[in-house]
Amino acid sequence: MGHIAPHSPDGPRREAARPAEVDGFDNLMLLCPSCHRTIDKEPDLWPEPYLRAIKAEHEGWVVVERSRPEPRRPPGGEPAGIGGTVEIEGLAYHVAGDPEEERSADGTAIVSRAFALTPDGGHVWIRRIAARSPGPAVLEWRAALAGEAGLLAEALPGLPPRVAASVTPETAVLVTAVPSFTTLAGFYDGRGREAEAVRVLGSGVAGLCEGLASLHDRGLAHGAVSPDSIMTDRAGSLFLRDAGHAFLRPDHAAEPAEPAEDVRRLAELIHVVVTGRPPIPLVSAAVLNPAVPERFAHALDRALSPDPAERGHILELGEGLRI
Secondary structure (H helix, E strand, O other): OEEOOOOOOOOOOOOOOOOOOOOOHHHEEOOOHHHHHHHHHOHHHOOHHHHHHHHHHHHHHHHHHHHOOOOOOOOOOOOOOOOOEEEEOOEEEEEEEEEEEEEOOOOOEEEEEEEEEOOOOOEEEEEEEEEOOOOHHHHHHHHHHHHHHHHHOOOOOOOOOEEEEEEOOOEEEEEEEOOOOOEHHHHOOOOOOOHHHHHHHHHHOHHHHHHHHHHHHOOOOOOOOOOOOEEEOOOOOEEEOOOOOOOOOOOOOOOOOOHHHHHHHHHHHHHHHHHOOOOEOOEOHHHHOOOOOHHHHHHHHHHOOOOHHHOOOHHHHHHHHOO
16 A cells, blocks of 8 residues: 555655545555555656546546446547657657657557657657556556666666656656667668678677666566667667666567577677678578677677577677677
8 A cells, every 4th residue: 555645744746735634545545565666766757646547547447347337438539649849847859750659459548659859969769658548558658667767767887878757647758868860770781791890899789788787687688679779879889779678578478578588689689780691500600701700609609599598698798799
């Protein structure tokens, strides 16, 4: 059980008006221990109006389940996508390119993901959740975004810096810094087999491995390492765009991702970049591309092992790729 307005005057959401009966039913929410810690750790992401909306929604759901009426949709139209500009705390972020957008099955929410420019020309990655009612999908998405925002606020090595975060009853937004809008796929397009490209890749992977290690050390896994989720700066250094599926399991995944799978997936991506083809069992990357040093190829072979226990730590992969 958790308090909406704080039990003590200096507690989370202290700006909320504390009722005379602070322990009364109207000021309490039924929460699991994990969710209780989440809303109190990041009170700005879980303000009093939104918590009261969640409580009211759940109470309404109980009434509906008891009476079992005909299904009905919440009033109002479908929530809008991200648009061309996102404003947070008085700053306007201008969306660059076409956003990725995903609607919930019931049509009550939309998740938008987009690159954008800051007012001073900086590069950022924006995730925005818009909803017209706090249904189960919305609550799961918002909790995942809040979990990632809390982690990024700790400024752990290799993880993207948190630029801004905002929550209202209708929207939740997280903005993170990226070095550019260039992905791994774009940077090495058609030239990964060149000796210089192999060298740059081996030297540039350290920061990326450091970011994955920060997740792994917390018992989390990225679970979505791909050519488009890895960003690069002009020098070829690689960085994570976000925390991937560390806080939100995809609908098709039976189990959470494991750190060993991040190791294998990164090795697979690098193998494709430097050889132009997916890994072939028992065939070294050095055989497929003579520009790949034996040490580099051996690090890939280990990380690609069918046995997760033999793949090693992500930092060991980064060290083995260094030329």
